[in-house]
Amino acid sequence: MxxxxxxxxxxxxxxxxxxxxxxxxxxxxxxxxxxxxxxxxxxxxxxxxxxxxxxxxxxxxxxxxxxxxxxxSQDLIQTRCSRGADIARQLRFPEPVALGIYSLDEHWNGGGRPDHLQGEAIPVYARIALLAQVSDVFHTAGGREAALQEVRLRSGQWFDPALVRAFEQVAQDRDFWTQLSAPELIQSVLALEPGRYVVPLDEDYLDDIGVAFGQIVDSKSPYTSGHSARVALYTDLIGETMGFSVERRRWLKRGALLHDVGKLGVSNSVLDKAGTLNSEEWEAVRLHAELTESILSRITAFHELARVAGAHHERLDGKGYPRGLGAEATTMETRIITTADIFDAITASRPYRGPTPIPQALEIMDKTVGTALDPACYAALQRAVAQVPQA
Known part of the structure; x- marks a missing residue:
């Protein structure tokens, strides 16, 4: 063969x-x-x-x-590590944090990736994070003893022996393991954050956050590369054509960049499937919209955007998801993101087909105006596209 x-x-x-x-x-x-x-x-x-x-x-x-x-694996890890470090810098994290992210897959004995760093040459943040990741996976799968056994087994190989000794000391406290399974775990973690490290948010920083997380979502699969950025561009063009203010367009563009953040909780085997989805897979796809709203609503600065972005798969006729909202319950901002999202979904390459030419894409979209798409948003998209020189 x-x-x-x-x-x-x-x-x-x-x-x-x-x-x-x-x-x-x-x-x-x-x-x-x-x-x-x-x-x-x-x-x-x-x-x-x-x-x-x-x-x-x-x-x-x-x-x-x-x-x-x-x-x-070498190429994928190199790409992932470099991209992760770049995104950390974009989010204005300190350089030691960015370097720690870059080196997350390095091993104490030099057998890791991407640069085969060894021993003390590996940033301490990376050494701690790798031990934490592995211990969590084994604890989730097999409990406290499984985690301890695996950490000890990899001491001197994957893990810094000094960190393993520190972990063993922490592991003697039964409350430590109980807390890992507690419903209030997130609150406990957030409570550990020193107050002096709170960073004030300005408009530029909010833009950077939107771009960074859009890149994280888009890097999940090669098929979605650039999707969030393109949807943000189309959203901005539609908003401008419809007469939205610069301030409101800037705000809405962030929502477009973050509209698919819930896809981080859905498997690529579902998102990139070329064939027909079964009922379980379809439910997983529908879940991403709910996750988007849930994730964004936890951030005060994105609270209003959470509902707008999370509803981007709703339809005017009430047949969309996740809530089946009708026209009366769908904001114009959501309708704009929906129009931009559908336009990119049709014109971009997918696992099962190549890109659809813009004139044909507009013809396809025209058939759903009034049921899925808002007429004013669709007309604005047409005018915006007509003003862009075609290659």
Missing amino acids: QLAEPAHFSPVVAGLRFSELTDDLNFKRDFKLVGDSLGMWCSFVLQHTGLKAGLVERFRSVIYIFREGREI
């Missing part, structure tokens, strides 16, 4: 391959369960590759990952 392979390796191709073949939410969690042994790596690949594909395609996929896995 001849296996199809790319002539030259590309991180984008690798990203697409992993996106198509794995459930990214479980993948990220379970990857921390994998040690350094070949047997554990093989088991991990078999458990996470091509689970929804046919037997032949799954066999091809597994062989591909076995043969190209190291190069693929």
